Amino acid sequence: MAPLDSAESTPRPGMTQEEWQTRIDLAAAYRLIAHFGMDDLIYNHISARVPGPEEHFLLNPFGLLYEEVTASNLVKVDLDGNVISSDGSPINPAGFVIHSCVHRERHDLTCIIHTHTTAGVGISAQAEGLLPISQTGLLYKDLIGYHEFEGLALNMEEQKRLLADLGSDKQMLILRNHGLLACGRSIPEAFIMMFYLEQACRIQIAAQAGGALNFPSKAVQDLTHKQAMTGLGADLGTREFAALKRRLDRMGADYAR
Numbered sequence: 001m002a003p004l005d006s007a008e009s010t011p012r013p014g015m016t017q018e019e020w021q022t023r024i025d026l027a028a029a030y031r032l033i034a035h036f037g038m039d040d041l042i043y044n045h046i047s048a049r050v051p052g053p054e055e056h057f058l059l060n061p062f063g064l065l066y067e068e069v070t071a072s073n074l075v076k077v078d079l080d081g082n083v084i085s086s087d088g089s090p091i092n093p094a095g096f097v098i099h100s101c102v103h104r105e106r107h108d109l110t111c112i113i114h115t116h117t118t119a120g121v122g123i124s125a126q127a128e129g130l131l132p133i134s135q136t137g138l139l140y141k142d143l144i145g146y147h148e149f150e151g152l153a154l155n156m157e158e159q160k161r162l163l164a165d166l167g168s169d170k171q172m173l174i175l176r177n178h179g180l181l182a183c184g185r186s187i188p189e190a191f192i193m194m195f196y197l198e199q200a201c202r203i204q205i206a207a208q209a210g211g212a213l214n215f216p217s218k219a220v221q222d223l224t225h226k227q228a229m230t231g232l233g234a235d236l237g238t239r240e241f242a243a244l245k246r247r248l249d250r251m252g253a254d255y256a257r
Contacts, residue, residue, distance in 0.1 A: 012072055014085070018051040023071035025187045026058055026111070027255035028245050032191060033115070034066035035248075038198055040116040041065070044179075045095035048187055049103055049110040055079050057103050059096070061089030070257050079104050094153040101159035102166065102183060109171065109183040111190035119201035120180040129174050130200060133213050137200035138224040140193055145170040149177040172197055184237070191244075192237030 011020035026048040033039050033046065042063055050056040058074040060066070076084040081096050099112050123130055129146060132138055147165040150158050166173055166183070172193055173181040180197055184190025207213055216224070248255060 016052065020071065022048050022051060022187070023058060023074050024256045025241075025245075026074060027069050027071045028241075028248055028253075029111070029113070029187055029191050030060060030066040030069040031248055031253050031255045032244050033113070033194075036195065036198075038115045038117050038194070039066040043092065044114050044116055045092060045099060046113045046190075047095070047099040047103065047111065050076060055103065056084055057099065059091045059099065061087070062092040062095075063089065070255055072257060097153045097156060097159060098162065098181070101163055105163050106166065106168075106183065108185060109190075111184045111187040113182045113184075113190050113194045114175075114179060115194065115198065116179040117198055117201070119205050120174075120198055121178065122205055123201040124174050124179060125177050130197075131204055131213065131215075132221045133207055133215060134200060134203045135224060136196055136203055138216070138221050139196050139200075139228040140172060141221065141225050143169075143171040143193075144197070145173050147173050147175050147181075149175065153178075186237070188237035188241030190237075192240050195240075 011017050015023075026046060029046050029048075033044075042065060045059055047057045047059050050058060056076050056078055058076055060069050061073055061075050064073070073087060073089070075089055075091050077091060077096065077100075078084055079100050081091075081100065083091070095114075098114055102109060102112050130137055130141075130144065132141060145165045145167065147162050150161070162173070171183045175181055180194065180201070182190050182194035182197055184193055
């Protein structure tokens with residue numbers, strides 16, 4: 001089967017090729033989050049900055065399951081929440097509150113993924129958060145921050161505290177009593193960071209159910225993180241994401257329409 005994004009490579013009227021490719025990759029990310037069981041009915045959000053000088057980003061239409069998101073039905077909004085283009089579908093207000101502030105202040109990050117998984121929320125509710133007990137949990141350890149729970153993310157005032165916790169050097173947040181947030185310099189990077197953050201949470205829950213935990217030495221923890229990050233740069237997640245898009249194509253997923 002030919003990849004859907006090659007068969008559907010012609011941008012829709014009024015779109016650049018760069019925006020259309022971003023839409024295809026973002027829609028693929030939605031399908032993959034659902035495929036790996038990280039979605040939450042019609043809730044949660046993945047956003048991506050639209051290439052170009054305008055500060056626009058894409059969000060899912062509020063009311064669609066992740067398996068229904070396609071390149072063409074993604075909603076384009078600006079940093080003030082104005083809908084630039086859509087089929088008339090609304091966006092989730094909580095999605096705008098969380099995503100818009102990161103897109104506004106962290107121009108190095110182009111994609112943001114937010115989830116409410118059982119394991120992610122479970123770890124977020126633990127006083128010590130994510131523990132350094134697995135190779136997976138150590139991959140991006142220095143890039144993870146924490147943000148205290150303030151209720152449903154509908155208060156614009158929360159943005160400044162979320163940004164303070166993300167800082168200038170973090171790419172992931174464990175949102176206390178709420179869920180997980182992963183931000184990437186590309187859609188593949190954000191996806192692979194969320195995938196392994198979720199895996200680390202699942203591993204910790206499983207390990208805690210089995211009894212006493214073993215902790216690697218601090219030196220080994222630091223070495224593991226350094227090994228994971230060395231030499232990857234902007235290519236982080238690229239190979240994995242391309243392989244997973246091929247899986248979607250073999251499944252006949254229509255994300256690229």
